[in-house]
Amino acid sequence: MSIYEIMELxxxxxxxxxxxxxxxxxxxxxxSADKKLFDHVxxxxxxxxxxxxxxxxxxxxxxxxxxxxxxxxxxxxxxEKQLKRLAEVIIHAIPYPMLLFFILxxxxxxxxxxxxxxxxxxxRMTLVATEDTDWRSEDDDFWPEMSxxxxxxxxxxQLYESxxxxxxxxxxxxxxxxxxxxxxxxxxxxxxxxxxxEQEMNKLRKQMKAESxxxxxxxxxxxxxKMKREMxxxxxQGSREQ
Numbered sequence: 001m002s003i004y005e006i007m008e009l010x011x012x013x014x015x016x017x018x019x020x021x022x023x024x025x026x027x028x029x030x031x032s033a034d035k036k037l038f039d040h041v042x043x044x045x046x047x048x049x050x051x052x053x054x055x056x057x058x059x060x061x062x063x064x065x066x067x068x069x070x071x072x073x074x075x076x077x078x079x080e081k082q083l084k085r086l087a088e089v090i091i092h093a094i095p096y097p098m099l100l101f102f103i104l105x106x107x108x109x110x111x112x113x114x115x116x117x118x119x120x121x122x123x124r125m126t127l128v129a130t131e132d133t134d135w136r137s138e139d140d141d142f143w144p145e146m147s148x149x150x151x152x153x154x155x156x157x158q159l160y161e162s163x164x165x166x167x168x169x170x171x172x173x174x175x176x177x178x179x180x181x182x183x184x185x186x187x188x189x190x191x192x193x194x195x196x197x198e199q200e201m202n203k204l205r206k207q208m209k210a211e212s213x214x215x216x217x218x219x220x221x222x223x224x225x226k227m228k229r230e231m232x233x234x235x236x237q238g239s240r241e242q
Contacts (some may be wrong), residue, residue, distance in 0.1 A: 003101070003108055004047060008145045012054035019044040019073070019124050024093050037086045044090075047101075048072035049158070052066075055148075060157035061226045064116045066125070067156035071096045087111035088127060095125045099162045107135040112164050129169045142170055148149045149225065193234060201227045 004014075005043040021038045024030065052058060052068040060067040071094060075086075083102060091098055100111040111132045136142055136182035146166055153159035165184025172179050172187050175194070179187055206222045211217045 003138050003143055004072070005145050006138075008148045009048050009050070010055050013048045013050050015046050015049055017046045019046050024090065030089065034085070034089050037082055040076050040077055040081045041086075042076040043157055043185075045074040046071065048099075057159060060155035060156040065157055066115075066117065067097050067160060069096060070099065070156050070160055071101045072101070074103060075100045077102055080104055083109070084111075084130070084132075087132070088113070088130065090129050091115075091127075095122050097156065100161070104135075106137060108138055108140075109135050110167070112160070112167065114161075114164065118119070129164075133167050133170065145170075161162050175235050183226065190234060193216050194231065196227075197227055197231050197234070201231070 021041060023042060024038065025035055048071070050057065050072070052069075059069065069173065073090065073094075077092070087100055087102070092101055097115065097116065098113065100113075102109045102111070109132060111130060111178050113127050113131075114129040116128045118126045133142065146163060147157075151162040151166070153162070161184070165187065168184050168187040168191065169179040169182060172182075172189055177190070182190075201224060204220050204227065208217055208220045208224070211220060
């Protein structure tokens with residue numbers, strides 16, 4: 001069973017069309033460095049186009065967002081090189097909300113990007129946030145949780161943001177953090193705090209290793225233990241902070 005079948009995407013929305021890499025060169029306004037990213041791409045497929053007529057999900061539009069449909073693209077890779085930048089280039093080049101799957105051997109990775117209407121140019125969309133699943137096997141338990149039937153989907157905006165939030169919460173779930181009552185924004189805020197603490201802890205460890213004075217080393221260790229306690233508090237407390 002393919003990953004798309006596991007996610008229960010409607011068969012009526014399936015396209016399976018090859019997308020020439022040249023299309024991104026012509027329409028993406030790419031730098032020479034960005035164009036070279038496609039040297040690591042074997043082939044790009046347009047797998048699905050979720051529209052109202054094949055999914056019964058309604059479009060959504062307001063002053064900032066425009067979700068007329070959702071595209072599903074698949075990029076088969078030769079090698080993993082600057083993947084985040086490649087994802088940004090592809091997502092920005094196609095002005096529709098997108099599920100962007102990267103395939104490398106037996107691994108799968110999903111990127112998503114939130115687009116907003118540019119304030120400077122109403123005809124252009126701005127990429128304001130990205131999220132990704134990390135590499136997972138096709139039989140990973142995460143993919144059934146992304147099933148279309150499990151996602152709130154009164155309209156394409158709600159559906160897309162539900163998928164986006166599910167990815168954010170999955171990163172915390174991997175740390176054994178309870179995310180059941182947590183919103184996507186809360187999950188991302190907590191993840192940012194965890195990343196900031198991890199960076200500070202790594203910095204303190206390097207300083208301790210280089211420090212020769214005992215008293216200074218003890219001071220750094222005290223700060224490190226404080227960071228560890230804060231990390232434990234964040235990862236073990238309930239979903240909603242008091």
